Amino acid sequence: MRRRIHPISMACVAVLSLAACGGGDADPAAYPESDITFVVPFSAGGPTDTVTRLIAEPMAEELGQQIVVQNVEGAGGTVAAGQVAGEDGDGYQVLIHHIGMSTAPALYPDLDFNPLEDFKTVGLITELPMTIVARSDFEPETLEELLAYVEENVDTVTIANAGVGAASQLCGLLIEQAVGVDLTEVPYDGTGPALTDLIGGQVDFMCDQSVNTVAQLQSGEIKGYAVTTPERIDALPDLPTTAEAGLDGVEVASFHGLYVPSETPDEVVEELTAALKVALADQNVIDSFADLGTAPVAEDQVTPEAHTAKLEEQLDLWTPIIEASGVTVG
Ligand code: MLT
Numbered sequence: 001m002r003r004r005i006h007p008i009s010m011a012c013v014a015v016l017s018l019a020a021c022g023g024g025d026a027d028p029a030a031y032p033e034s035d036i037t038f039v040v041p042f043s044a045g046g047p048t049d050t051v052t053r054l055i056a057e058p059m060a061e062e063l064g065q066q067i068v069v070q071n072v073e074g075a076g077g078t079v080a081a082g083q084v085a086g087e088d089g090d091g092y093q094v095l096i097h098h099i100g101m102s103t104a105p106a107l108y109p110d111l112d113f114n115p116l117e118d119f120k121t122v123g124l125i126t127e128l129p130m131t132i133v134a135r136s137d138f139e140p141e142t143l144e145e146l147l148a149y150v151e152e153n154v155d156t157v158t159i160a161n162a163g164v165g166a167a168s169q170l171c172g173l174l175i176e177q178a179v180g181v182d183l184t185e186v187p188y189d190g191t192g193p194a195l196t197d198l199i200g201g202q203v204d205f206m207c208d209q210s211v212n213t214v215a216q217l218q219s220g221e222i223k224g225y226a227v228t229t230p231e232r233i234d235a236l237p238d239l240p241t242t243a244e245a246g247l248d249g250v251e252v253a254s255f256h257g258l259y260v261p262s263e264t265p266d267e268v269v270e271e272l273t274a275a276l277k278v279a280l281a282d283q284n285v286i287d288s289f290a291d292l293g294t295a296p297v298a299e300d301q302v303t304p305e306a307h308t309a310k311l312e313e314q315l316d317l318w319t320p321i322i323e324a325s326g327v328t329v330g
Contacts, residue, residue, distance in 0.1 A: 026090045028265035032065045038258075039095050040071045041080030042162055043190030047211035048077075051126060051256050052096050054288050058279035063271065073189035075329075076165025078104050078111060081259075085113035089263030091272060094122070098209075099254040100165045102314035106322035107165050108329050115315070121307035122258035122272045125280065128294035129229040130171045130252055131213045131239065133222045134205035135198050143225040143245035146205070147179050154181045160194040160206040163187045164329045167254040168194070170318070171207035171228060173325060174250045198222055209254050210235065210293030228252045235293035255297075255314070257307045269304060277302045 026033065038056055042048045049071060056067040072080035077100040084095040101115045113119075132143065140146040150157050159176075161169040168191050176183055188194040191208045198206060199221050207228065214235045217224045226245045227233055242250045258276060260269060279285055280296035289295050300306060 026092075028091075028267040031091050031268045031271055032063050034092065035066045035068050036060075036063065036091065037068045037070050037093050039080050039084050039093060040069060041073070041077030041095070041097055041100070042071065042166070043073050043188070043192045044071050045192030046162070046190035046195075047128075047192075047209040048096060048098055048256065049190070049192065050211050050292070054285055055125060055276065055279040058282040058285060059272075059275040062275040062278045071190075074163070076100055076104070076107070076163035076169060078108055078113075078165055081115075082112045084259065085118040085261055087261050089120075089261035089265070091260055091264055091268035093261070094272065095119070095259040096125070096256060097259060098256050099167050099170065099252070099314060099318075101257075101259070102311055103170055103318045103322060104165045105315065106319040107327060115311060116308070118262050119259040120262055120264050120269050121304045121311065122260060122269055123276045123302035123304065124297045124307045124310055125256040125258065125276070125302075126289065126294045127253050127255045127297060129210045129227045129233055130167060130207050130254060131210050131217065131227050131236070131293075132171075132175070132205065132207045132225040132242070133198065133213050133217065134225065135201045135203070136221060136223050137201065138204055138223065140225075141223075143240070143242070143247055146225050147175075147247065150175075150181055150183065151179055154183065157183055157205075158186050158203045159183045160186045160188060160191070160198060160203040162189065162191045162194060164327070166191070167252075168206055168208045171250070171252050173322075173327060174252060175207060175247075177325060178247060178249055195222075214291070214293040233293045235291065255310060257310070273303060 038052050040049050040052050052069055060067040084093050087093040140149040159172045161172050186203050191212050195212055197203050216222045224239050226242045227239050228242050
Protein backbone atom coordinates (compact mmCIF):
# COMPACT_ATOMS: atom_id res chain seq x y z
CA MET A 1 0.00 0.00 0.00
CA ARG A 2 1.27 3.46 -0.92
CA ARG A 3 0.41 6.40 1.27
CA ARG A 4 1.86 9.76 0.42
CA ILE A 5 1.44 12.86 2.52
CA HIS A 6 2.00 16.06 0.59
CA PRO A 7 2.41 19.35 2.47
CA ILE A 8 -0.51 20.89 0.54
CA SER A 9 -2.77 18.14 1.94
CA MET A 10 -2.59 19.76 5.35
CA ALA A 11 -3.50 23.13 3.84
CA CYS A 12 -6.48 21.44 2.20
CA VAL A 13 -7.73 20.13 5.53
CA ALA A 14 -7.35 23.60 7.04
CA VAL A 15 -9.16 25.62 4.37
CA LEU A 16 -11.61 22.93 3.23
CA SER A 17 -11.52 24.53 -0.20
CA LEU A 18 -11.83 22.36 -3.30
CA ALA A 19 -10.25 25.10 -5.38
CA ALA A 20 -7.17 24.94 -3.17
CA CYS A 21 -7.30 21.15 -2.99
CA GLY A 22 -7.41 19.97 -6.53
CA GLY A 23 -9.23 22.62 -8.51
CA GLY A 24 -8.33 23.71 -12.02
CA ASP A 25 -4.78 24.80 -11.19
CA ALA A 26 -3.91 21.67 -9.19
CA ASP A 27 -0.38 20.29 -9.56
CA PRO A 28 -0.71 16.95 -11.35
CA ALA A 29 2.53 15.72 -9.80
CA ALA A 30 0.97 16.11 -6.34
CA TYR A 31 -2.29 14.29 -7.22
CA PRO A 32 -4.33 13.38 -5.26
CA GLU A 33 -4.45 16.02 -2.55
CA SER A 34 -8.10 15.78 -1.49
CA ASP A 35 -11.20 13.62 -1.72
CA ILE A 36 -12.00 12.16 -5.12
CA THR A 37 -15.61 11.78 -6.29
CA PHE A 38 -16.64 8.69 -8.23
CA VAL A 39 -19.78 9.57 -10.19
CA VAL A 40 -22.15 6.62 -10.67
CA PRO A 41 -24.73 7.17 -13.43
CA PHE A 42 -27.42 5.00 -11.80
CA SER A 43 -29.09 4.68 -8.41
CA ALA A 44 -27.53 3.32 -5.25
CA GLY A 45 -27.85 -0.40 -4.69
CA GLY A 46 -27.72 -1.34 -8.39
CA PRO A 47 -24.94 -3.16 -10.23
CA THR A 48 -22.85 -0.15 -11.25
CA ASP A 49 -23.06 1.25 -7.73
CA THR A 50 -22.09 -2.14 -6.25
CA VAL A 51 -19.03 -2.48 -8.51
CA THR A 52 -18.02 1.10 -7.67
CA ARG A 53 -18.23 0.65 -3.92
CA LEU A 54 -16.24 -2.59 -4.08
CA ILE A 55 -13.30 -0.98 -5.87
CA ALA A 56 -13.52 2.42 -4.14
CA GLU A 57 -12.18 1.24 -0.80
CA PRO A 58 -8.93 -0.38 -1.99
CA MET A 59 -8.41 2.44 -4.51
CA ALA A 60 -8.82 5.04 -1.74
CA GLU A 61 -6.31 3.18 0.39
CA GLU A 62 -3.86 3.06 -2.48
CA LEU A 63 -4.33 6.73 -3.40
CA GLY A 64 -4.20 7.87 0.24
CA GLN A 65 -7.40 9.91 -0.13
CA GLN A 66 -11.08 9.29 0.44
CA ILE A 67 -13.30 8.35 -2.48
CA VAL A 68 -16.82 9.74 -2.26
CA VAL A 69 -19.43 7.87 -4.32
CA GLN A 70 -22.06 10.15 -5.88
CA ASN A 71 -25.12 8.75 -7.70
CA VAL A 72 -26.20 11.04 -10.55
CA GLU A 73 -29.15 9.29 -12.13
CA GLY A 74 -31.03 10.07 -15.33
CA ALA A 75 -31.42 9.38 -19.04
CA GLY A 76 -29.85 5.93 -18.98
CA GLY A 77 -26.56 7.19 -17.55
CA THR A 78 -26.07 10.10 -19.95
CA VAL A 79 -26.73 12.82 -17.34
CA ALA A 80 -23.76 11.71 -15.23
CA ALA A 81 -21.49 11.29 -18.24
CA GLY A 82 -22.39 14.77 -19.51
CA GLN A 83 -21.70 16.20 -16.06
CA VAL A 84 -18.24 14.66 -15.73
CA ALA A 85 -17.34 15.58 -19.33
CA GLY A 86 -17.91 19.23 -18.35
CA GLU A 87 -15.77 19.09 -15.18
CA ASP A 88 -12.20 20.33 -14.71
CA GLY A 89 -9.82 17.66 -15.92
CA ASP A 90 -8.00 17.38 -12.62
CA GLY A 91 -8.80 13.82 -11.60
CA TYR A 92 -11.17 14.74 -8.77
CA GLN A 93 -14.33 13.80 -10.70
CA VAL A 94 -14.15 10.28 -12.08
CA LEU A 95 -16.97 8.62 -14.00
CA ILE A 96 -17.67 4.92 -13.81
CA HIS A 97 -19.75 3.71 -16.71
CA HIS A 98 -20.71 0.53 -18.50
CA ILE A 99 -21.80 -0.57 -21.97
CA GLY A 100 -24.04 2.51 -22.04
CA MET A 101 -20.99 4.58 -22.99
CA SER A 102 -20.97 2.75 -26.34
CA THR A 103 -24.71 2.77 -26.98
CA ALA A 104 -25.52 6.37 -26.01
CA PRO A 105 -24.30 8.10 -29.21
CA ALA A 106 -26.66 6.06 -31.40
CA LEU A 107 -29.57 6.35 -28.97
CA TYR A 108 -29.28 10.07 -28.21
CA PRO A 109 -28.83 12.24 -31.33
CA ASP A 110 -28.47 15.35 -29.09
CA LEU A 111 -25.94 13.84 -26.71
CA ASP A 112 -23.85 16.56 -25.02
CA PHE A 113 -20.63 14.51 -24.94
CA ASN A 114 -18.57 12.31 -27.21
CA PRO A 115 -17.36 9.17 -25.42
CA LEU A 116 -14.06 9.06 -27.33
CA GLU A 117 -13.28 12.78 -27.59
CA ASP A 118 -14.49 14.19 -24.27
CA PHE A 119 -12.96 11.57 -21.97
CA LYS A 120 -9.71 9.82 -21.26
CA THR A 121 -10.10 6.17 -20.36
CA VAL A 122 -8.44 4.92 -17.16
CA GLY A 123 -8.89 1.17 -17.46
CA LEU A 124 -11.45 -1.62 -17.64
CA ILE A 125 -12.86 -3.12 -14.44
CA THR A 126 -15.14 -6.04 -15.35
CA GLU A 127 -16.88 -7.71 -18.23
CA LEU A 128 -20.05 -9.08 -16.87
CA PRO A 129 -22.94 -11.24 -18.00
CA MET A 130 -26.56 -10.20 -18.08
CA THR A 131 -29.31 -12.45 -16.78
CA ILE A 132 -32.94 -12.68 -17.92
CA VAL A 133 -35.01 -12.77 -14.74
CA ALA A 134 -38.66 -12.49 -13.65
CA ARG A 135 -40.82 -12.09 -10.57
CA SER A 136 -40.95 -15.46 -8.80
CA ASP A 137 -44.66 -16.10 -9.59
CA PHE A 138 -44.46 -15.15 -13.27
CA GLU A 139 -46.11 -17.94 -15.27
CA PRO A 140 -43.37 -18.97 -17.76
CA GLU A 141 -40.88 -21.46 -16.33
CA THR A 142 -38.32 -21.56 -19.13
CA LEU A 143 -36.93 -19.12 -21.67
CA GLU A 144 -38.86 -20.87 -24.42
CA GLU A 145 -42.08 -20.43 -22.44
CA LEU A 146 -41.20 -16.81 -21.71
CA LEU A 147 -40.80 -15.97 -25.39
CA ALA A 148 -44.11 -17.63 -26.28
CA TYR A 149 -45.86 -15.94 -23.34
CA VAL A 150 -44.51 -12.52 -24.29
CA GLU A 151 -45.75 -12.95 -27.84
CA GLU A 152 -49.22 -14.01 -26.69
CA ASN A 153 -49.53 -11.35 -23.99
CA VAL A 154 -47.78 -8.43 -25.64
CA ASP A 155 -50.33 -5.90 -24.36
CA THR A 156 -49.98 -6.80 -20.70
CA VAL A 157 -46.38 -7.97 -20.12
CA THR A 158 -44.07 -5.36 -18.56
CA ILE A 159 -40.28 -5.27 -18.78
CA ALA A 160 -38.23 -3.15 -16.35
CA ASN A 161 -35.08 -1.27 -17.28
CA ALA A 162 -32.83 1.57 -16.15
CA GLY A 163 -33.80 3.95 -18.97
CA VAL A 164 -32.79 4.29 -22.61
CA GLY A 165 -29.05 3.69 -22.81
CA ALA A 166 -28.94 1.33 -19.83
CA ALA A 167 -27.60 -2.19 -20.23
CA SER A 168 -30.98 -3.55 -19.16
CA GLN A 169 -32.72 -1.53 -21.88
CA LEU A 170 -30.30 -2.73 -24.56
CA CYS A 171 -30.73 -6.37 -23.54
CA GLY A 172 -34.51 -5.97 -23.38
CA LEU A 173 -34.47 -4.41 -26.84
CA LEU A 174 -32.62 -7.45 -28.21
CA ILE A 175 -35.22 -9.77 -26.68
CA GLU A 176 -38.10 -7.71 -28.09
CA GLN A 177 -36.45 -7.71 -31.53
CA ALA A 178 -35.88 -11.48 -31.39
CA VAL A 179 -39.56 -12.10 -30.60
CA GLY A 180 -40.78 -9.29 -32.86
CA VAL A 181 -42.78 -7.45 -30.19
CA ASP A 182 -42.88 -3.99 -28.67
CA LEU A 183 -43.41 -4.38 -24.91
CA THR A 184 -44.40 -1.89 -22.24
CA GLU A 185 -41.07 -0.78 -20.77
CA VAL A 186 -41.01 0.45 -17.16
CA PRO A 187 -37.97 2.70 -16.72
CA TYR A 188 -36.22 3.26 -13.36
CA ASP A 189 -33.21 5.36 -12.34
CA GLY A 190 -31.24 2.13 -12.00
CA THR A 191 -31.92 -1.56 -11.75
CA GLY A 192 -31.49 -1.46 -7.95
CA PRO A 193 -35.05 -0.08 -7.56
CA ALA A 194 -36.21 -2.13 -10.57
CA LEU A 195 -35.15 -5.31 -8.78
CA THR A 196 -37.06 -4.25 -5.65
CA ASP A 197 -40.21 -3.89 -7.76
CA LEU A 198 -39.55 -7.19 -9.53
CA ILE A 199 -39.32 -8.94 -6.17
CA GLY A 200 -42.50 -7.12 -5.11
CA GLY A 201 -44.30 -8.26 -8.26
CA GLN A 202 -44.90 -4.75 -9.69
CA VAL A 203 -43.16 -5.64 -12.98
CA ASP A 204 -42.92 -8.96 -14.82
CA PHE A 205 -39.36 -9.42 -16.00
CA MET A 206 -36.09 -7.73 -16.95
CA CYS A 207 -32.60 -8.40 -18.21
CA ASP A 208 -29.92 -7.20 -15.82
CA GLN A 209 -26.26 -7.53 -14.97
CA SER A 210 -25.48 -10.59 -12.85
CA VAL A 211 -24.05 -8.38 -10.11
CA ASN A 212 -27.62 -7.32 -9.32
CA THR A 213 -29.39 -10.65 -9.64
CA VAL A 214 -27.20 -13.54 -8.46
CA ALA A 215 -28.09 -13.31 -4.75
CA GLN A 216 -31.84 -13.07 -5.42
CA LEU A 217 -31.70 -15.91 -7.94
CA GLN A 218 -29.86 -18.06 -5.42
CA SER A 219 -32.42 -17.27 -2.70
CA GLY A 220 -35.38 -17.85 -5.03
CA GLU A 221 -36.77 -14.31 -4.62
CA ILE A 222 -36.77 -14.05 -8.42
CA LYS A 223 -36.68 -16.66 -11.17
CA GLY A 224 -34.02 -16.91 -13.89
CA TYR A 225 -34.33 -17.95 -17.52
CA ALA A 226 -30.88 -17.52 -19.04
CA VAL A 227 -27.50 -15.85 -18.95
CA THR A 228 -26.63 -13.79 -22.03
CA THR A 229 -23.01 -14.89 -22.46
CA PRO A 230 -21.63 -17.79 -24.54
CA GLU A 231 -20.67 -19.69 -21.36
CA ARG A 232 -22.63 -20.42 -18.19
CA ILE A 233 -21.38 -18.65 -15.07
CA ASP A 234 -19.97 -20.36 -11.97
CA ALA A 235 -22.25 -18.48 -9.57
CA LEU A 236 -25.35 -19.84 -11.38
CA PRO A 237 -24.29 -23.18 -12.89
CA ASP A 238 -27.88 -24.32 -13.58
CA LEU A 239 -28.84 -21.24 -15.56
CA PRO A 240 -28.61 -21.99 -19.32
CA THR A 241 -27.09 -19.60 -21.80
CA THR A 242 -29.45 -17.86 -24.21
CA ALA A 243 -28.04 -19.97 -27.04
CA GLU A 244 -28.61 -23.21 -25.08
CA ALA A 245 -32.14 -22.09 -24.30
CA GLY A 246 -32.86 -21.49 -27.98
CA LEU A 247 -32.60 -17.70 -28.19
CA ASP A 248 -29.99 -16.86 -30.80
CA GLY A 249 -28.77 -13.30 -31.26
CA VAL A 250 -29.25 -12.20 -27.66
CA GLU A 251 -25.65 -12.30 -26.59
CA VAL A 252 -24.53 -9.29 -24.61
CA ALA A 253 -21.93 -8.71 -21.93
CA SER A 254 -21.66 -5.39 -20.18
CA PHE A 255 -18.32 -3.86 -19.19
CA HIS A 256 -17.38 -1.30 -16.59
CA GLY A 257 -14.53 1.18 -16.83
CA LEU A 258 -13.35 4.47 -15.33
CA TYR A 259 -13.28 7.76 -17.28
CA VAL A 260 -11.98 11.28 -16.63
CA PRO A 261 -12.46 14.46 -18.67
CA SER A 262 -10.20 14.62 -21.72
CA GLU A 263 -8.03 17.50 -20.40
CA THR A 264 -6.89 15.39 -17.45
CA PRO A 265 -3.07 15.21 -17.37
CA ASP A 266 -1.56 11.81 -18.17
CA GLU A 267 0.24 11.72 -14.78
CA VAL A 268 -3.16 11.84 -13.06
CA VAL A 269 -4.59 9.11 -15.30
CA GLU A 270 -1.52 6.97 -14.51
CA GLU A 271 -2.15 7.34 -10.76
CA LEU A 272 -5.76 6.26 -11.17
CA THR A 273 -4.84 3.34 -13.44
CA ALA A 274 -2.20 2.14 -10.96
CA ALA A 275 -4.69 2.32 -8.07
CA LEU A 276 -7.35 0.50 -10.12
CA LYS A 277 -4.84 -2.29 -10.85
CA VAL A 278 -4.15 -2.68 -7.13
CA ALA A 279 -7.89 -2.73 -6.32
CA LEU A 280 -8.61 -5.40 -8.92
CA ALA A 281 -5.85 -7.62 -7.51
CA ASP A 282 -7.34 -7.33 -4.01
CA GLN A 283 -8.55 -10.76 -2.83
CA ASN A 284 -11.68 -9.30 -1.24
CA VAL A 285 -12.61 -7.65 -4.54
CA ILE A 286 -11.92 -10.86 -6.48
CA ASP A 287 -14.04 -12.93 -4.05
CA SER A 288 -16.88 -10.40 -3.99
CA PHE A 289 -16.94 -10.20 -7.79
CA ALA A 290 -17.02 -14.03 -7.98
CA ASP A 291 -19.98 -14.13 -5.59
CA LEU A 292 -21.76 -11.74 -7.95
CA GLY A 293 -21.10 -13.79 -11.06
CA THR A 294 -18.20 -11.80 -12.47
CA ALA A 295 -14.43 -11.24 -12.19
CA PRO A 296 -11.95 -8.41 -12.59
CA VAL A 297 -10.60 -8.15 -16.13
CA ALA A 298 -7.09 -9.48 -16.78
CA GLU A 299 -4.35 -7.09 -15.64
CA ASP A 300 -3.38 -6.18 -19.21
CA GLN A 301 -6.91 -4.83 -19.71
CA VAL A 302 -6.54 -2.33 -16.89
CA THR A 303 -4.95 0.27 -19.15
CA PRO A 304 -6.26 3.30 -21.04
CA GLU A 305 -5.23 1.64 -24.34
CA ALA A 306 -7.16 -1.60 -23.71
CA HIS A 307 -10.14 0.35 -22.40
CA THR A 308 -10.23 2.65 -25.45
CA ALA A 309 -9.93 -0.37 -27.76
CA LYS A 310 -12.90 -2.00 -26.00
CA LEU A 311 -14.95 1.18 -26.21
CA GLU A 312 -14.22 1.57 -29.93
CA GLU A 313 -15.07 -2.09 -30.59
CA GLN A 314 -18.36 -1.77 -28.69
CA LEU A 315 -19.28 1.49 -30.45
CA ASP A 316 -18.71 -0.27 -33.77
CA LEU A 317 -20.78 -3.26 -32.63
CA TRP A 318 -23.83 -1.48 -31.18
CA THR A 319 -24.20 1.63 -33.34
CA PRO A 320 -25.50 -0.21 -36.44
CA ILE A 321 -27.72 -2.51 -34.35
CA ILE A 322 -29.35 0.44 -32.60
CA GLU A 323 -29.65 2.42 -35.82
CA ALA A 324 -31.34 -0.56 -37.48
CA SER A 325 -33.77 -0.80 -34.54
CA GLY A 326 -34.91 2.78 -35.13
CA VAL A 327 -34.83 3.52 -31.38
CA THR A 328 -33.70 7.05 -30.61
CA VAL A 329 -34.45 9.54 -27.86
CA GLY A 330 -35.05 13.24 -28.21
C1 MLT B 1 -28.33 -0.93 -16.33
O1 MLT B 1 -29.34 -1.53 -16.62
O2 MLT B 1 -27.72 -0.23 -17.11
C2 MLT B 1 -27.77 -1.05 -14.94
O3 MLT B 1 -28.24 -2.15 -14.32
C3 MLT B 1 -27.93 0.22 -14.24
C4 MLT B 1 -27.56 0.20 -12.80
O4 MLT B 1 -26.39 0.08 -12.45
O5 MLT B 1 -28.47 0.36 -11.98
